[in-house]
Amino acid sequence: MQMPEPDARVLTRKAEIVARLREVLPADAVIDDEAETRAYECDALTAYRCPPLCAVLPATTEEVSAVLTICHEEGVPVVPRGSGTSLAGGALPTADSVILGVARMNEVLETDYDNRFIRVQTGRTNLSVTGAVEEEDFFYAPDPSSQLACAIAGNIAMNSGGAHCLKYGVTTNNLLGVTMVLMDGTVIELGGAHLDPGGLDLLGLVCGSEGQLGVVTEATLRILRKPEGARPVLIAFNSNEVAGECVSDIIKAGVLPVAIEFMDRPCIVACEAFAKAGYPDCEALLIVEVEGSEAEIAEQLGLITQIARRHDPVELREAQDADEAGRIWLGRKSAFGAMGQINDYMCLDGTIPVSALPQVLRRIGELSREVGLEVANVFHAGDGNMHPLILFNANQPGELEKCEALGAEILKLCVEVGGCLTGEHGVGIEKRDLMTVQYAPADLEAQMAVKDVFDPGWLLNPAKVFPLAVSEARRAVAAE
Template sequence: MGRAIEAGHDFVQRQSRSSLYDRGRQNRHKNETRMQQKPPDQRACKSRRRGSETMSHIELPAPDSAIVARREAIVADLVALVGAGTVVADEDGRRAFETDALTAYRCMPLAVVLPRTTDEVSRVLRYCYENNVRVVPRGAGTSLCGGALPAEDAIVIGVSKMNRVIEIDYEARFARVEAGITNLAISAAVSERGYFYAPDPSSQLACTLAGNIAMNSGGAHCLKYGVTTNNILGVRMVLITGEVVDIGGAHLDADGYDLLGLVVGSEGQFGIVTEATVRIIRAAEGARPMLIGFGSSEQAGRCVSAIIASGIIPVAIEFMDKPAIDVCESFAHAGYPLDVEALLIVEVEGSEAEIEGFLAQIRDIAAPFGPTHVMISNGPIQSAKIWKGRKSAFGAIGRISDYYCMDGTIPLSRLPQVLTSISAICARHGLKVANIFHAGDGNLHPLILYNANDPAESERAEIAGAEILTLCVEVGGCLTGEHGVGIEKRDLMRVQFSDVDLALQMRIKAAFDPAWLLNPGKVFPLDAAGGGLGQAA
């Protein structure tokens, strides 16, 4: 535990508050300073924005200056280990990796390694372990919570080159793949035989399975098929020591402790998963979505409860409010009604006759809630458009504004109240909000619209976001349903967890990574990280 305490000590060395004033002064001169060529290290690791980083309430852990000073030597060692073609060391190259899909936070990594094999990952991790170098694992960099945000003293290990399908067993219904494969590529590989991989986060086209495992990603269809953890049978993971362990396999349950259950959702802090065995499922004979529009969000919410109470479990129930509908319709031309306040996309599966039966049943269930618009998809092309609109929603919102995407989950019965409060919170901060979410399981995605080039508005967006998430916890929900904590919600963890809860989680982290080298500065409040380790030691 000696190393752990040392590492923890680094965590509590936070950027001094007194420097805020100085940075504020720099702000006033930002235009002049930007005109000059800034030395690279000054541009590195500014949370929120270059030149106005004081806006952020989230601090990044202070880098280990000894490691940063040894950068050249470390890069040379890495090149010797895995070859120059696998290491990204120059400034421009590293720049491309300085952020993920949460671009408000950026930090230049020490170096980036893009290995092709488990063995290369193992060699690099062993090196990092022996030299006390931190590591930030990265999949496709699509995290909305800054899960792949680098650190100045850390090496980014990206698994995007490891994207092969290794084995498909239709009889036993599993696929073994390299973890850098994209989510959708797994389904594509087995679709010919009518199978699919169930979790379908909106970014499934691009996000990697490795990232899905780290964040325990969900998606629109997990109402019926579960989230990532329910669909992973085994992983090959490299520990920080470089040891390669196989956890689980092609069989359905764990021997001993459910380490697999802990690894899924560990946000890259336990090890780097390089291979996984996933469950593949035979697809239903058919599936078809219907659109049900309502005059108010409340009616839509009550309709969702009624559908679930009826005993029908649709494969998906998605909710969009008016601002979201407008944007998505203009992108996908899916036939979303533009004259409703709330829209449900309800999808059911089965044979043609079964689908018609289920949809008729749902139509009847919805009737008492006064739907103003009911449309059943007329075929595969329209169905694809309906889903394209939903799955591209975040990007499509980007057409009209910068946005800050929330991911809280609430008990369904609190939906009307929470939606009203979200509107009130955003209105109070002078911000617009679009709501898109997985209604079947209460997983909200309020998108707070703001102007990223306006520091004051950015700050208000962050505050509004924190208020919304706090509200989610207060009504019995949680901070994040499928995106993960990452850097973004780290400092809100105390809203949901006691110090004891956090300390227990941190001891579990230390069980896998005693020196706290993997994905530093994420998940736990920085001060808790120090305190928790103290208790664990």
């Protein structure tokens, strides 16, 4: 992956820059020791690594503002970082950048059950937001697989979803307001604990902007009342096509399960070996979960199983108790871990129209055979968000490149059938050069013009989101 040439002026001034940062932050909040900065050299896309100039760990909005003011004055690129769980390289440093980690900013600032919101510092982890309100039977809905570790800051940057977003929406649907620090240190407030407040919807713009526009330090999040109960049903088919048709029919029938998860054979085999979930021997597996009171669950599952039976499933198993429900989910939730045990893999993230599922799976199979790399498919089928996992051997020279090329083909296929390059992982560095597949030049120009406004020097999270050539050109013009 090509990275920009580091700015020599920044590299030579490292000592002065670090000294200035130490003036505004506690001593232990500025990390410039080479061994220690290694901890920030990559995120969860570990194929790409680069130690930063230094890392800072501010604890408040004011400290973030002080850091950005200095970096702005010094012309130093800044890479904001949540918990570093990005699968798209969204927090990959450049050699001349300051990593701005929000890990110390994890306070709950306000909880309001009457108006159903919580205000937190954005370094707080996703799951600990729910942790802060579950005593009162509330929860925060978006549930990325990494929810134990990932920070709200990263969820906002990538507009993260999760298995349950079919019903509850993704981050943008659960985000009410933010405090954001602009690159020049200005602090602005967007949205709040109320409906859209008039004027331009900068909150919607910021959500999913991958750290390109500012550093989000505080967030007001919608919290929801926990449902009374939930139950998954497992439906197995001997054909991907038929499983895809079953998904389409469930969606069309107007039932709204909280989740419809799909796994194909390579994924089922690996998960079963790992989690012993008791998955049947079949080509395609659906896990459909519904929520509500006992009566609502029974009614929805009745309708879903009725639709499923029309497609002649190999097996149809309603969870009879919490144990069985847990086991059904354990298999799915450990899919990535299971894959990692048997292979290196690259996890893709694309979105397609639900009705294109069978066609896309068929074509992925063909591409996989042509290239000679196996692809395991696991995805949020209800909303068409695919996560094909390409299996490869990282120790075999050339396989990573083959894998990257296959990944690009699969994502282009997603766009071709009317879908898009990413569902929830974001563009990061991984997909920046594919943006031209999704967007016409005028579309991309409109996005970059907005970036110009918030970050005229193109200092924030460099080399991400936009094709490297165009973002570097933009940065060069700004630097003149």
